[in-house]
Amino acid sequence: MNAAKENLWKAFRGLVVVWIIGMAIGETLIAWGVDNWPILGSIQAHITADATTYLMWQAVAIYVLVGGTIVYSAVRFRASSMSDNEAPVYQKRTWAPFIVTWLALAIAINLANTIYPGMVGLEQIWGIQLDAKNPLVIDVTAQQWKWTFSYPKQGVTDVSELVVPEGRTIDFVLRTKDVMHDFWVPAWGEKKDVIPNEVRHLFITPTVLGTTATNPMIRVQCSLICGNGHPLMRAPVKVVTAANFKTWVANNSF
Ligand SMILES: [Cu+2]
Known part of the structure; x- marks a missing residue:
């Protein structure tokens, strides 16, 4: 493994650590918020709250990943941390597998969210409406x-x-x-x-x-x-x- 690649892996491992710490904090806050939900006073409220909780949980994971990458990169790759000869190695790199993975993941997550909680939740809500014999x-x-x-x-x-x-x-x-x-x-x-x-x-x-x-x-x-x-x-x-x-x-x- 050459030095540049090794540095990249090091940076990646650092990012994973930042992500895990950020997730631990973020998801703990979400769990606390869900525990203190003001009131769920109808069957429909439970369905929408489940959807909101699921999407918040997911949003925190993505937000921490994106925000963490920005902050981590700014600190880890700040100008003073590398010599003038070293810097271009990072700047020239176009990491195709990373871009492809990120795009595929974004599409997959959006499709999955359309199915759950989107369509599943609507099916539950409309189901109650259709099943109501004597509303x-x-x-x-x-x-x-x-x-x-x-x-x-x-x-x-x-x-x-x-x-x-x-x-x-x-x-x-x-x-x-x-x-x-x-x-x-x-x-x-x-x-x-x-x-x-x-x-x-x-x-x-x-x-x-x-x-x-x-x-x-x-x-x-x-x-x-x-x-x-x-x-x-x-x-x-x-x-x-x-x-x-x-x-x-x-x-x-x-
Ligand atoms: Cu009004």
């Missing part, structure tokens, strides 16, 4: 700057608080009276734009009991800039047991 239909009306809810089958009309039973898939039917809005309950993971002259559906299966008063993540929040009142375009939410939902319907229907 609870709730009409959601957005306008600047408030939300109103109606339960057509239960005879509950135009309430300003969203009350839903735990464990049942809900078909939110989204409409807007004016501009674009976005229906989002942070605890439930998924959200959907509400578009003028369109009727859109968002299927959610809440799994965690709670109210906006006890956990602000359980609230309806517009998440698409819609004017002055946008940040305050919220509505309180109550996730209750099936029995309590029945009682609420009885007290609020006409």
Whole structure:
């Protein structure tokens, strides 16, 4: 092995060490973040959180590799570390196998991500929607700057608080009276734009009991800039047991 090649291997080994240390720090932070996830309040939230976690884990590995290579190279190959005769050896080298490997890896990772978590996650989310035999239909009306809810089958009309039973898939039917809005309950993971002259559906299966008063993540929040009142375009939410939902319907229907 000639000196230049040996130097390159040395540098490569150093880079691997930098990568492993960076990964250890980065992935520990990710694990800590995942442990402290605010709330996963629906089946859909678990699916999207799994996808986010997987992609964060992967992003850290790639970020540390790219960032680590830049920092490591700047230090390891700084001008003062080599003689004038030595430097061109590195600068002239076009390492074809490295470029081919990196390109192939980038394509493979992107294709793999399209399949998982992309297509697998969508299949799970759409599966819940298709399997829902008897979803609870709730009409959601957005306008600047408030939300109103109606339960057509239960005879509950135009309430300003969203009350839903735990464990049942809900078909939110989204409409807007004016501009674009976005229906989002942070605890439930998924959200959907509400578009003028369109009727859109968002299927959610809440799994965690709670109210906006006890956990602000359980609230309806517009998440698409819609004017002055946008940040305050919220509505309180109550996730209750099936029995309590029945009682609420009885007290609020006409
Ligand atoms: Cu808004």
